[in-house]
Amino acid sequence: MDFTPTEEQRALQSAVRDLASSLTPKDTGSGAPAGPQPFDADAWGKLAEMGLLGLAFAEDKGGFGASAIEVTLAAVELGAARVTLPYADAMAAAAALDAANSPLLADVISGEKLVLTAFGESGATWSPAASARTASGSELAGEARGNTDLSAADAIVTTAGTGDDVEVYLVESPTVDGPKVTLDGAPATRLGGREVLDAALALGNVAQCGEALGAMGAALTLTVEYLKTRKQFGVPIMRFQTLTQRAADMYVGVELTRSAVLYAAMALADPGEGDDALDLDAIVSRTKYLVGTYGRLVGQEAIQLHGGIGMTAEYAVGHYTSRLATIERTFGDTRQHLAALAAGVGDHTSVDVV
Structure with a gap:
């Protein structure tokens, strides 16, 4: 499976990255604000103006005819920039309106509602x-x-x-x-009924997993840069093998999560039909499990490898970890999704590995 973004998708990533950087919470002297923030209507209007609220919906419904892949790519950039807007939650609600053919969807896409x-x-x-x-x-x-x-x-x-x-x-x-x-x-x-709820949870989960991937990648980048510049005993601490091994574990976690998140987005964009239909519930649960597991690993390791500075409000690593903890508990936590996967084990036949 090819996870390489198209030229149009790379252009979208670049545009969202520029917008998201302008929306990053600013340090006002006592550290950048962390945790839930009051809703910023102006910032939300900018997302709507760029078309991010309508990416996954058909043009005849006021959307832009893209897919869950584009929603995920946008969410990655928002997560990396620590944007606190409820993008994934709004995408879940919009997916429910779309599945029900509600006329309110057009107002949601335009940012009016x-x-x-x-x-x-x-x-x-x-x-x-x-x-x-x-x-x-x-x-x-x-x-x-x-x-x-x-x-x-x-x-x-x-x-x-x-x-x-x-x-x-x-x-x-x-x-x-x-x-x-x-x-x-x-x-x-x-x-x-349940089909509307499933549509909402599928897009909402994939979008928030994209946000988590962005946060994980940004936390890894900050950690690697810190290991390269922080010195102890006159040498960069990246020279210490134990620390580089822990950073390598973070990298593996981020890349495994990236593959799972992009695959989930592609599956939601093209779930197949009939006997070829994909099990979206299982795919989303696997992705949420990996995001929860490796998000916790990356967040905790990022703080520990930074030492005391990782615990301060002025530094972004703790903010990413807090956001990852919130995402892990939204629309079902790691244990709930693991239980859902375990309950379906009996639905699969055994496989002989040669």
């Missing part, structure tokens, strides 16, 4: 197939939690239980308190 997801529940482990929220006609009851502050959202995409399955709903003008949404009696529009 911000729609985010709220699939989680307070005090409950992640499970896309279960929801304590209930639906009665066109009204929802219960609470939901998003992945970020939902105060700026014009609408949210959430789920409600219907017996043994879930259905996906759009709630406009939601009642929110940070990431928490109160749905008691909230009017909602049904978007569809």
